[in-house]
Amino acid sequence: MSRNPVSVRFPKLTAARVAIAPMIVQLCPGAAFAAGDGCMASYYRAKSPACVDDTLAQLRQMAANRQAEPSTIIGFLAELFRTSPRERERILGAEPSDYVKSVEVVSLYRAGLPDEAQKFAATNNLSSLSDKLRAARIAPLDAVKPSSIPSDNDLLIGAYMASGDPALIRRILDNYASADDAMVSHGLRVGFMMSKFGPGLAAKGRDAVMAKALCEKYECKTDQTKFLRVMTLGTALWSLQSLSAQDEGIKKTLSEFFSRDARLKNLFGAEQAAFGNYMTAIMLVSTFRKDRTGTDQDRTFELMSKSASIYENLGSGNDAFEPFQGLKK
Structure with a gap:
């Protein structure tokens, strides 16, 4: 799959650069927008033009502080442009913001409408952007299959918000089906940690070591591909779990995906149990960090x-659970 030249730039991780957690925050700007309270997340139910206008108004406000491509909105607009010519004409004909126009050019390419993208770009002095996108052969939505580019998750989530098509969510989750056991487990672990503690992958009072451990495990200082695949898996679970709280279609698709495959079901169950044990462990660590009054409490804290x-x-999960056995002795 061709990489989009205006997408998030992932910094090279040299031996001198070990601040992994800030980089992870950059991996999922679209997911953060997707999980917000705006109407975009439920647009497909009523398909209100007013909701589209509100979404574009939010995008204009983001222009001054943009640091990454708004992939969720691009996926949303691309699906609208692809399936609703009348709405496409309305949106493109009424946009005052140069920044939003540039996003719309990208969205037209993602919609698989290169001729329309070139015409719109030429009319709005964006031909250089269009030329770059055309030369890069930017993948249309139909060809996006997330693997090692976290923003691909956001593109498909945005398209789902416009259409309500669960096949788009399954395409995100298919990344788990093709990953080996270790990557599945680590992706799930990242997803659980993000859902509870955010992109820093660390509970309050704990050192942020998981991202560094993942970097070392997958040798990200020499090749980021495997590391970014785990992050793509993790941000997928994080985003979809967050959205599933208010979207029954996503909730059903997520549940069915992991329950229908015996391998994935077992790995999900094991990581879910391990995360539950972890939450118990850090709760006890927090409880006894300052209030240890005897040998038993010291031992509990250490274990x-x-x-x-x-x-x-x-x-x-089994290794992490082993210290629990010491509490029974």
């Missing part, structure tokens, strides 16, 4: 600190 550290450093 649970060990358990949490094993989990954060990518140890298996």
